[in-house]
Amino acid sequence: QQQVKQSPQSLIVQKGGISIINCAYENTAFDYFPWYQQFPGKGPALLIAIRPDVSEKKEGRFTISFNKSAKQFSLHIMDSQPGDSATYFCAASKGNYKLTFGKGTLLTVNP
Amino acid sequence: DAGITQSPRHKVTETGTPVTLRCHQTENHRYMYWYRQDPGHGLRLIHYSYGVKDTDKGEVSDGYSVSRSKTEDFLLTLESATSSQTSVYFCAISDPAGGRGDTQYFGPGTRLTVL
Numbered sequence: 001q002q003q004v005k006q007s008p009q010s011l012i013v014q015k016g017g018i019s020i021i022n023c024a025y026e027n028t029a030f031d032y033f034p035w036y037q038q039f040p041g042k043g044p045a046l047l048i049a050i051r052p053d054v055s056e057k058k059e060g061r062f063t064i065s066f067n068k069s070a071k072q073f074s075l076h077i078m079d080s081q082p083g084d085s086a087t088y089f090c091a092a093s094k095g096n097y098k099l100t101f102g103k104g105t106l107l108t109v110n111p
Numbered sequence: 112d113a114g115i116t117q118s119p120r121h122k123v124t125e126t127g128t129p130v131t132l133r134c135h136q137t138e139n140h141r142y143m144y145w146y147r148q149d150p151g152h153g154l155r156l157i158h159y160s161y162g163v164k165d166t167d168k169g170e171v172s173d174g175y176s177v178s179r180s181k182t183e184d185f186l187l188t189l190e191s192a193t194s195s196q197t198s199v200y201f202c203a204i205s206d207p208a209g210g211r212g213d214t215q216y217f218g219p220g221t222r223l224t225v226l
Contacts, residue, residue, distance in 0.1 A: 006153075032213040043115075043201050043217030044154065089153060097142050097161070097205055097212040098169070103153040 003027055004092050006102025013109050019077040021105045023090035026071065030092040034099070035064065035075045038087045047088070048075070080109045114138045115218035117202050123224045130189040132221050134202030136182075142212065143185040144203040145169075145177060147196075148220075154201065160185055192225045199223070 005024045013019045023033075034049035050057045050064040050073065057064045063076040077084055087106050091099040114137035124130050134143060144159040146169075156169030158177040166177050174196060176188045189196055202218040205211070 034214070036217075041220075043203075043219050045217065046214060049214070093213045095213070097207060098144075098156060098159065099154075099213070099215060101154040103151060 003100045004090060004102045006090050006105060008105060009103070010106040011108070013080045013107065015080065015082060015109055015111050017080050017109075019075075019080045019084065019107055019109070021075045021088050021090070021107070022072065023074065023092075023102050024070075024072045025092050027092070027094060028071070029094040030100075031095055032093040033064070033066065033073050034091050034093075035062075036089045036091065036101075038089065038104075040086075044089060077107075080107075082109045082111050085109050115202060115204060115216065117200075117218040117221045119221060120219065121222045123226065124192050125226050126193055127191050130192050130223065130225075132187045132200055132223070134185045134187070134218060136185075136202075136204050138204060138206070138216075139182060140204040140206040140216075141182075142205040142207065143179065144205075144215065145175070145185065145187045146201045146203065147171065147198040148201060149198050157187065157200075189223075192223075194225050197223060197225045 035047045036044035037047045038044040048062050061078045066073045087104045089104050090102040116135045118133045145157040146154045155171045160166045160179040178186045200221045203215040205215045
């Protein structure tokens with residue numbers, strides 16, 4: 001049972017464009033939704049996170065949109081840059097300090 | 112990588128041999144985790160620890176054991192390695208103090224190949 005479904009698997013965007021990655025979850029007990037960024041050969045690093053009491057959180061060019069009724073959340077990368085090329089993982093936690101990860105999205109930003 | 116080191120960083124071993132991977136942290140975080148990362152599967156939790164000598168299973172724990180004898184070290188052991196355990200293994204840490212227990216910080220990873 002895949003509790004966090006992430007799409008698309010891969011995404012190609014032109015420099016300056018908007019990258020959008022979507023995740024859907026099933027367990028309504030989830031109350032923490034982080035996004036991680038991973039560069040080749042490195043460990044994942046926390047990018048931005050949201051709790052369900054807000055519908056949107058923005059940090060620089062990165063925004064999480066959260067739709068509690070639809071059980072969906074998404075990552076938007078504005079003005080995408082080649083340096084944003086990486087694998088992105090969404091995740092969810094139900095307050096037990098364990099994360100359930102999506103399968104990842106490989107983002108390529110072309111110059 | 113938030114004061115987390117993993118050793119070895121790369122290892123090639125043969126089927127049936129025991130393998131131990133080490134995670135060492137300098138952050139004094141209470142929680143430690145072992146994940147494996149495989150193409151098409153994302154990150155899957157193997158085992159985690161919520162304190163010295165306190166450990167529990169994750170979703171893919173079969174064939175793995177762990178030990179934590181002190182706060183800073185978390186060991187992952189493959190008692191008899193199999194080719195299906197070829198993967199990249201990541202250690203992570205988190206600290207519930209201050210309500211940030213859900214925020215996990217990852218180490219650099221260990222690439223394990225079982226021939």
